[in-house]
Amino acid sequence: MIHWIALILSASIITSEALECHNFTKLPITDSITGTELVVRLLLYTDKNSRCASLINATHTSPLDVKKKTVFIIHGYRPFGSPPNWLMKVIETLQMVDNINLIIVDWNRGATTINYPVAVANTKKVAAILEPVIDNIQKNGGSLKLIHMIGVSLGAHVSGFVGSMFGGKIGRITGLDPAGPLFRGKGKADRLDASDAQFVDVLHTDIDALGYRDILGHIDYYANGGTDQPGCPATILSGKKYMVCDHQRSVYLYINSMVAPCNITVYPCESYTEFLDARCTQCDPTLPIFGYHLNKWINSSSVMKYPNKVFFQTSPEEPFCMYYYLLDIIPWNKNARRGYITIKLTGDNGMVVKSKDNHSAKYFERFKEVTLLVSVDKDLENITSISLTYSSAKVVEHKLTLGILRLRLRSLSYPTRPHVCRYDVALERDKEVTFQPFECQVQEMP
Template sequence: MSVVKILFCLLLTYHLNEGKKIKGNKAVDGEQRVVLRLNQPYVSSSVFRMFLEGEDNCTLDPLQLHTLTSCGFNSSNPIIIITHGWSLDGMMESWVLRLATTLKTNLIDVNVVITDWLSLANTHYPTAAQSTRTIGKDIAHLLQALQVHYQYPVRKVHLIGYSLGAHICGFAGSYLEGSEKIGRITGLDPAGPLFEGMSPTDRLSPDDAEFVDAIHTFTQKHLGLSLGIKQAVAHYDFYPNGGDFQPGCDLHSIYDHISQYGLLGFEQTVKCAHERSVHLFIDSVLNKDKQSMAYRCRDKRAFDKGVCLDCRKHRCNTLGYDIQKVRSGSGKRLFLNTRSHMPYKLYHYQFRIQFVNQMEGIEPSLTISLTGTKEESGDIPIIVTETISGNKTHTFLITLDRDLGDLMLLKLHWEGSVLWKNMWNRLQNFIPWGGRERKPLLTLGKISVKAGETQERTSFCALTNDGQRVEVSQDEVFVRCKDDTPKQHRRKLCRFRE
């Protein structure tokens, strides 16, 4: 895993050292921020192509309006503009056509346009990064042509940018003339190098559109660099699997990538985590019945404890195309876990267990299994990272690739360590009369499981009267408490109320 990421970072470092560094922090100074005016001659550095179907596209020219009509532009439909990032080989990456095809096929009544800026993207990284302002102006000029000649409202525009393309979209929003803003910008793992830590005018920011969302998938630093930006840049910033790296993208997955992509398999492994943001977005369009839900949280550590599965006051949202566009005064960081392949959705559960009057400090190894009205979970190991003693409630995050339905039964197993078992067996030999009372017990209080996607919390009660006292290597069964009946109407609480 580390070898692949280090190779990519070495390549990026080479380009950073060889290229000309961006000077200063004033991204949009008085001269640069002059808005574009259509009565001035303007030469675009980008090529815009209207995506039709398959691999067919039609080149647009903002200065020749008949190309819009001949390419099938429909001013009644919204427009989505896809912008790629830095290019190593000067070729359009395969995900661009896949995303365009997915949008056109599934949304149908939409104009899909691809921004081709390969002539500037296929340069040293710092030069390409500096060119993001130029390409942003190109997009702004296209949108203003639509405004003037078609009375097309830019609030119907959705810009989707990957890596450097995300910042291009931000600059496009800042260069637009007039008070009306672009409707939505989606940043797919916005580029980190030369943008991390910069002011909002120097990168994608919430000010660039009416609504901005970003998906961060590769923020892990190597050699002082991170391909994706770690800082929040949107109204909603999503951090799948913590945002630093993604499952299925390590070196062990290279054989799967080679079997799928042939000789390009190694390249696919290198850019896997960075490009995962694109495929998560594609997944949100293809799998409408498996929308990934994310939850607002302080950081990944708190999320992994399972304490953030709350949807009150817009604390959760859907990742991808169908996000609920709710603006607030401050941006929100949201976390979720995903699978390593499509469909990426996982179901999140919070497991809470109370230990009562635990006099001896222990670190138990617990396994639980859940049974619902739809599915069974199978055995789920619970990793206790701290010593249990006294009266304390512990919470854990559980993720499953299937919806269990209404939870009805929970089985808990306490497995002592091999060392503990050996010590206990020796103690029994020395004190054969010790009996059952001398054997250590876990005394349990309240047990509950909360489903993040439905916001339903289920309380469990022991099946037998002495079920709250669990012995080592013993299975104990708990059932839904009698006064805790399923509430079917709560299954959609995680959706926002309009």
């Protein structure tokens, strides 16, 4: 009788352990003042436990399927001890779009401190703890090619340190706005670098504050130039959100890339200014996309074919999609003009969109074509009207008109769509002019 009771209790304990769900460490704000000793916990999600994380370690990786891709998510600095506000969203979205082993690297104990240099010093220690875990995956038949490390801020550099330990043979590292403070100016051994994996892609969203400005990967994406992100507070009056919004936007852009209704196409360019001036908007279907599904492009293209610095824009809110047009203008004024043009487009459903103020002041010289980048946050398949407003770059100037011999609007996002044209348009200074375009004649198509 006692023997059977012991077996039942033993089975109950095993079942209880098997069903136990482990959560990301949550710490009180007092720990940020006193500091925390480094503890790394690995939370594993698979198709068998998609909502209930199990704990694994360097000697216990058997719950994961080594034949599948393994994705590590590594967070960054946690000054207040709370879990990242994007954590559950990235877990749910990744599992929805891909059948993977998902490992959340919880090093909140070690990242929670008001002493940022301490957290920085812990990054290499975290990498050292992850090394035997990946070794064990290999011993069980796993491949380094099937490992994808996604690091946020300090986590991006942790990923780089791990990749370096394996001689750059890990399949892919994604750095989401890698931390800049205490890493700027460091050598390759002390930060994320393109040599740390077979492919390294990096997204920059806060290069003028918490992020890293320079190139770190095979492809470095600069969203909205890598600085101020649309929809983020513009002043410090918004408190904490002002400090972290641009930095955290990298994670939300990346999560959204997994499920967004648009493919965010990017454009290789030397600078964001050149991109805004429409000097890097060549129509090439082999240009890279942005985000988690980049593997589709990696497998079909040569990375070295393109510069590794690329740019794109986003809207202020999810799904962050932007749609691009090029507006070609041929002026006819005898005397040159210098100024700006504001653009609004109306679709056949009555939707009106206004282009972002992309360009600097332009010189409009007689019969010399000027091309402007038009970026809007809604896709207008059929444009029924165009509204233009010309403003002079000179503060004091007599009332004048910008005469347009011909304008042509062509979709950059959908190059096969018909171009629309209009002739003999006169724009009085600071007055909006609205007109209906028509499909360009065949001979004017490029």
